[in-house]
Amino acid sequence: MIHHKGTSHFFSHYFLIISFLLVNLLFPKLVLGNKNKENTDVHHAEGKKDIDMSKIMMHHVIDAHDWHITDLPGSESGQYNPIQLSLPWILFNLTTGSLEFYRNTEELLASNKYVVAHEHAVPVASTTPITTISVDSAEIDHHNYIVSEDHHGHKAIYSKNAAIQVLDLSITKTVLQIALVCILLLLVFISVAKSYTKRGISAPKGFQAIIEPVIVFVRDEIAKPNLHGKHDKYLPYLLSLFFFIWFSNLLGLTPLNSNIAGNISVTVTLALLTLILILSSTTKSFWSHIFWFPGVPVPVKLLMIPVELVGMIAKPFALTVRLFANIVAGHLMILALIGLIFILGEGGSKPGAGFGIAPLSLLFGLFIYAMEFLVAVVQAYVFTLLTAVFIGQAFEDHSHAHDHSHSHETKHH
Amino acid sequence: MLLLEAFGVMGAGIGAGIVALGAGLGIGTLAGKSVESIARQPEASGDIRGAMILTAAFIEGVALFGEVICLLAVLAGK
Numbered sequence: 001m002i003h004h005k006g007t008s009h010f011f012s013h014y015f016l017i018i019s020f021l022l023v024n025l026l027f028p029k030l031v032l033g034n035k036n037k038e039n040t041d042v043h044h045a046e047g048k049k050d051i052d053m054s055k056i057m058m059h060h061v062i063d064a065h066d067w068h069i070t071d072l073p074g075s076e077s078g079q080y081n082p083i084q085l086s087l088p089w090i091l092f093n094l095t096t097g098s099l100e101f102y103r104n105t106e107e108l109l110a111s112n113k114y115v116v117a118h119e120h121a122v123p124v125a126s127t128t129p130i131t132t133i134s135v136d137s138a139e140i141d142h143h144n145y146i147v148s149e150d151h152h153g154h155k156a157i158y159s160k161n162a163a164i165q166v167l168d169l170s171i172t173k174t175v176l177q178i179a180l181v182c183i184l185l186l187l188v189f190i191s192v193a194k195s196y197t198k199r200g201i202s203a204p205k206g207f208q209a210i211i212e213p214v215i216v217f218v219r220d221e222i223a224k225p226n227l228h229g230k231h232d233k234y235l236p237y238l239l240s241l242f243f244f245i246w247f248s249n250l251l252g253l254t255p256l257n258s259n260i261a262g263n264i265s266v267t268v269t270l271a272l273l274t275l276i277l278i279l280s281s282t283t284k285s286f287w288s289h290i291f292w293f294p295g296v297p298v299p300v301k302l303l304m305i306p307v308e309l310v311g312m313i314a315k316p317f318a319l320t321v322r323l324f325a326n327i328v329a330g331h332l333m334i335l336a337l338i339g340l341i342f343i344l345g346e347g348g349s350k351p352g353a354g355f356g357i358a359p360l361s362l363l364f365g366l367f368i369y370a371m372e373f374l375v376a377v378v379q380a381y382v383f384t385l386l387t388a389v390f391i392g393q394a395f396e397d398h399s400h401a402h403d404h405s406h407s408h409e410t411k412h413h
Numbered sequence: 414m415l416l417l418e419a420f421g422v423m424g425a426g427i428g429a430g431i432v433a434l435g436a437g438l439g440i441g442t443l444a445g446k447s448v449e450s451i452a453r454q455p456e457a458s459g460d461i462r463g464a465m466i467l468t469a470a471f472i473e474g475v476a477l478f479g480e481v482i483c484l485l486a487v488l489a490g491k
Contacts, residue, residue, distance in 0.1 A: 318474070318478075321474075321478050321481060322474035322477065322478075324481070325477030325478060325480060325481045326474065326477055328481075374466075375470075378466060378470045379470065382471070
């Protein structure tokens with residue numbers, strides 16, 4: 001516990017200055033437009049612009065190595081003019097055992113060792129392409145060749161350097177967003193903890209007043225009914241999980257922020273943590289139930305072994321896909337509804353259609369947006385509840401099964 | 414191959430429609446029964462509302478599993 005007296009020492013001006021310097025020296029580089037004004041020869045019909053809406057939608061949802069904010073005007077004609085935060089690439093070269101650091105994508109490409117394909121750094125034998133004729137990705141021997149697209153969508157095929165293997169440890173958009181969520185969580189909860197030392201048991205104020213009912217809700221509705229007496233041991237994890245998922249889902253809905261549960265690596269990690277917690281709190285009766293299910297004839301017992309094992313893996317798998325799919329589907333729906341304006345307006349050549357669909361599209365989009373706030377908290381609640389249920393099932397004592405009906409107090413409101 | 418992409422998109426479209434049908438059926442039944450039970454016992458409406466939102470999240474989770482598979486079907490052809 002951090003004890004503070006008087007003013008908030010933790011966030012004093014020294015801390016802010018040092019963190020500002022660190023952030024600016026080490027990491028991101030804010031890119032405002034493109035200094036090399038390239039001359040492109042992209043031809044279009046009169047006023048009609050090619051809008052690849054699915055590409056724009058996917059670009060908003062997937063992880064990236066540049067935090068793209070917007071484009072400067074003039075980028076519709078094919079020029080590459082972004083306003084974005086270039087994030088560093090950190091690659092661990094498994095063959096040479098060295099850690100390589102590149103401040104942004106330009107530096108990575110300038111090192112002449114990699115090309116970027118689908119936000120991955122692929123080691124290539126040479127950075128001159130084999131051919132720039134566009135072929136279908138399915139017709140290429142993916143073991144030896146890689147198709148890389150540049151900013152204008154021109155594809156080129158490069159020969160892979162199969163000898164080098166790299167591990168991508170970069171600071172991507174998702175990683176930076178997770179750090180922001182963690183900073184927000186620390187700000188809120190350190191303040192709440194400080195108010196408890198300052199105020200004790202008198203009436204709560206400020207953040208404490210908002211957070212306390214939620215903590216009590218998680219303890220009384222999620223932890224206590226499912227964890228049969230050992231809830232104090234698991235409450236830190238359950239509270240962290242609940243608030244992390246809720247705050248990250250909410251932040252993902254605000255402008256200039258990205259969603260992290262839309263990246264399946266994040267949800268897989270959360271589910272793996274739950275799986276590790278489940279496995280570490282199992283008892284002998286749990287494993288005997290899996291491998292030798294009691295109360296059924298022997299052939300059914302043998303059948304139940306793979307069924308129970310698959311069930312044990314399927315539960316965290318369902319957790320990851322549920323959270324991932326809910327968040328991604330919500331964001332894609334909002335983007336699709338807004339994108340409908342641009343699709344029907346055909347990039348500016350049919351403004352009447354665009355303006356016509358705009359009120360409807362915005363209304364539906366707003367409705368889905370409001371529902372996403374509900375989904376944010378419900379998905380956090382469901383993830384935490386199922387985690388508590390599965391952990392409770394791991395150390396549940398089945399011999400007390402008939403006592404439960406007598407000893408459970410009735411719910412009163 | 415363009416044929417593979419085309420079949421992927423077609424399968425994904427039909428699949429997503431059927432998934433939405435399943436979700437609509439499930440959550441519709443849920444909503445009907447829960448509204449009925451609120452009408453029978455209005456004092457329990459708080460409990461029922463909580464249970465309704467929770468179980469709707471589960472059913473929607475299953476529907477979205479299907480959606481994710483449809484998305485994979487579209488991307489597999491590319």
